[in-house]
Amino acid sequence: MEKKESLHVGKMIETYLKENGVSKVKFAQMIPCSRVTVYNILNSPNINTQTLQHICKILNHDFFLDISSQHIQCKE
Numbered sequence: 274m275e276k277k278e279s280l281h282v283g284k285m286i287e288t289y290l291k292e293n294g295v296s297k298v299k300f301a302q303m304i305p306c307s308r309v310t311v312y313n314i315l316n317s318p319n320i321n322t323q324t325l326q327h328i329c330k331i332l333n334h335d336f337f338l339d340i341s342s343q344h345i346q347c348k349e
Contacts, residue, residue, distance in 0.1 A: 279318065283315040
C-alpha cells in the first residue's frame, strides 16, 4: 500500500503568507495574536475549524477549498 502525503494546514497557510508578502509579524497583528501563537499555527498539521475560518476571513482566502482540493489529489 502506497503512503499518501498528509495534509499540513499550517504549511499551507505559511506558503500563502509567503506568496502574498505577508510577514509573520503582520499576520499576528491581523489575527490578532502573539507571534508565538502564529508559529504554533504554522507548525501545526491540524487547526481548529473556528480558527481556520477566522484566518480565511482575515486573509480573504478559502483554505477549506485548498484542503479539499489537496485531499482529492492525495486520493488519486
